[in-house]
Amino acid sequence: MKANVTDLEIEKQLLPLFDFTGNTYARKKLAGILSELPDTQEGVYERQALIKSFIDNGYAYTEITYSTHDFEEVLHSFTRINDQYYYYDSNHIIATVQLLWRRRYRHSMRSRLAQLALFMAQLHAYFEAIDPEVFPLVFGERMASLKQYLSMFRAREIAHRIRKDRFGIKDQLFLLDLLNRKIDEKTAKGHWETFYAYEAWLSMAKGIVKHGFVFPEFTDSGFQMQDFYHPALREPVKNDLDTNGPVMLLTGPNMSGKSTLLKAIGICVYLAHAGMGVPASLCRLPYFDSITVIINLSDDLKHGYSHFMMEVQHLKNVVQEAHTGKRCFAVFDELFRGTNVDDALDISQETINGLHHFKGSFFVISTHLYQLQPLLKEANAWYIDCMLKDHVPQFLYRLRAGWSDLKIGRIIFEKEGLPALLQSK
Incomplete structure (x- = not known):
């Protein structure tokens, strides 16, 4: 493995x-x-x-x-x-x-x-x-x-x-x-x-x-987990996920918990393949031949690779394995954030459409590219719920089906007083 x-x-x-x-x-x-x-x-x-x-x-x-x-x-x-x-x-x-x-x-x-x-x-x-x-x-x-x-x-x-x-x-x-x-x-x-x-x-x-971990069950298709969570959190919010198809797209505003949720999914898949119990009340998933989790990606100075080049290389390795007929599980957090928005939008659409060809694999991709929504109308989209109350973000950490359209970058920017600090004296 x-x-x-x-x-x-x-x-x-x-x-x-x-x-x-x-x-x-x-x-x-x-x-x-x-x-x-x-x-x-x-x-x-x-x-x-x-x-x-x-x-x-x-x-x-x-x-x-x-x-x-x-x-x-x-x-x-x-x-x-x-x-x-x-x-x-x-x-x-x-x-x-x-x-x-x-x-x-x-x-x-x-x-x-x-x-x-x-x-x-x-x-x-x-x-x-x-x-x-x-x-x-x-x-x-x-x-x-x-x-x-x-x-x-x-x-x-x-x-x-x-x-x-x-x-x-x-x-x-x-x-x-x-x-x-x-x-x-x-x-x-x-x-x-x-x-x-x-x-x-x-x-x-x-x-x-x-x-209280539960032993998973391997199935031929589908990916189902109930009450799954990141086990290192003291008071985790538990979520459900029931989906089919090879690609899951995850959106949500900054600080909403996307990376933590991606790690929680990755941990459940990893522990399942280690023969152990997983932090969930139910877990049914395919048996995968390889597991890749890319979240905290950085430049590779030793080989002269930029952040974007590292993203491309990791994606290439996974796709090459999938091409050989292997069932691949992969997590990519904010894929293609290392390049400009136009390129990222173009190649993200091509990547997501292309990954749909690998039946039996499961790819989880988070993105801030909300412009993808009209381009991927049939996408298996999920988001981390968040709401504004009196112009203050309330993070719910709940996984929902669909797209997020909430943007809080400007709100956080203003809350920290940066506009005033940036004004000339």
Whole structure:
């Protein structure tokens, strides 16, 4: 799946919605899941099935509680497997003598091993209640393997003796034998990766439940969303969109919320293709082969491209993909604002008419070119509602079908006192 969605600010605005992880490795895994879209519709449904298994079986409401400091210390112990610090003879009598003789390490070793046992006991207590068979096959197999791995440490009984201050040489040598001989670094790393993956998917499920996101449904045609909104807003206005056809034209005055609404649509489409829930009460849309969201466009000084040239290049890339038969989703905010009004009007009309040929794709274009209305009488036009009250703009942030004819640029200009400031002294 190809996605050009820098303007959606995935890591800054979306990742925090799903981040309930307890360590940096699980958080990195979560970020990877969020940024790497499956290549097929079947892959999207597989992700949905995995997340739903967390929710439907109640695991999304559970907590893996542990100290981040303890986790880092325990992980450090595993990264030093086969280090001389942990090496003791396989013969318990000799190993006991070694342990007693190494006074420099004796107390720190005992402390580290106790920390390891207590941490693994916490994990074992949590995963003991997890049924691997409720998950999709491959993930379930990984969970079964992780549970078997955790049971090797006999952590619960050792933790009990630690709390009773009966953590003796025998228990210490048992753990050292595991670290030295029973578990190699590659095996340990594989199980930690499974733990990170579990916590990342659990975190994803938690986010979907907490925010009340809904899983989308892919259809052959049409684009329908109810009560959709931008999830980063504290008090968002929710909107409905039910449309057919490949092009949606969006108008509205300055500051009416066009860019935010475009981002909200883009986020819903992106999360849908990531296999996650979307911020809406209902979402039905086609499966797209590529996703492009162009909102905060600027010049490319490195390659000597002007703003207009950047607009043309992004549009060209999308159209070329659509020409190959791919279903493309694209958002363009104020397309062709980088050129003069006459050119913008002419090529906007040609672009919008041309994009109608790509059935199965969906292009959302916002514009300030109100002169397009008589030229595109059959256009699928929508606008962000705004009204004037006592010559003051009232922004409603409601999506309506049709064209906007409200212009408030002059009103804002005058309200800020610029006409007086610009008069000669």
